[in-house]
Amino acid sequence: MRILLADDATLLREALSALLQRLGHEIVATAADAIELRTVYATLTVPPDIVVTDVRMPPDATDDGLRAALHIRKLAPTQPVLVLSQYVAERYARDLLLLPEAAVGYLLKERVNRVSDFDRALAAVAAGGTVIDPEVTRQLLRSEVAGPLDALTPREREVLELMAEGASNTDIAARLFLSDAAIRKHIGNIFAGLGLSPADENRRVRAILVFLEARRHG
The missing domain is CATH 3.40.50.2300 (Response regulator)
Structure with a gap:
């Protein structure tokens, strides 16, 4: 490069x-x-x-x-x-x-x-x-309201927390003893619950930042 x-x-x-x-x-x-x-x-x-x-x-x-x-x-x-x-x-x-x-x-x-x-x-x-x-993610665990996470189930919040720690879909599946397909479905539900459009290529990052901001005030 x-x-x-x-x-x-x-x-x-x-x-x-x-x-x-x-x-x-x-x-x-x-x-x-x-x-x-x-x-x-x-x-x-x-x-x-x-x-x-x-x-x-x-x-x-x-x-x-x-x-x-x-x-x-x-x-x-x-x-x-x-x-x-x-x-x-x-x-x-x-x-x-x-x-x-x-x-x-x-x-x-x-x-x-x-x-x-x-x-x-x-x-x-x-x-x-x-x-x-991952350390940047942890230090950003201090930002705005928790309201947007109210639309997520406990399992979806668990998946989102692992996403925020930098875990890949495969890592999340292994840690939660779920299939890759189940993790993809949970992540799709997270995006929908947070109102993130499929047209947004940065949905994963935006979801993580919503979580970090919620945890900051949680």
């Missing part, structure tokens, strides 16, 4: 570059702050296969990298973006994960130490998927 990499920490940026190249990827450009990330992206004649950026970068040293990623997605709505962070920038994390075209990921930096997980996340996001670090 061709990767645009942004991180203000020189040593970490160089270490990530070396790791990504060792995994067989090409670093097409790097950036040391959010402004440079926007500028470099705009100057590339061929878009990268994926943008990988830190969340906390100059000039404000808050969530500038994540906001730069959202800016890039406004320019190029299908551009895959993976953000890395040592913490969860809660507001903008939701904005990122609810982008309509998916192809987004939010991983805590400790996940990079698990090289195979990191490489799989890169591939999934570049292919148009959504990757949410």
Whole structure:
């Protein structure tokens, strides 16, 4: 994959570059702050296969990298973006994960130490998927009203909770001793109960965020 990499920490940026190249990827450009990330992206004649950026970068040293990623997605709505962070920038994390075209990921930096997980996340996001670090999911368990979950059965809530933990349909089936078909049916009922349209390609992520917000106030 061709990767645009942004991180203000020189040593970490160089270490990530070396790791990504060792995994067989090409670093097409790097950036040391959010402004440079926007500028470099705009100057590339061929878009990268994926943008990988830190969340906390100059000039404000808050969530500038994540906001730069959202800016890039406004320019190029299908551009895959993976953000890395040592913490969860809660507001903008939701904005990122609810982008309509998916192809987004939010991983805590400790996940990079698990090289195979990191490489799989890169591939999934570049292919148009959504990757949410389980710890990000847990930290987002603090958001709005529980009302939307009232339409779900206890089993459906159980399935949704496992979805929010990052479990796949197969994992959920194994943990609940149910068939894959039964899990697919429960998930379909969850989407319907939460009023999520089949036309919404991000239904799974939206359902998880509804659950997280309900748990925050539950």
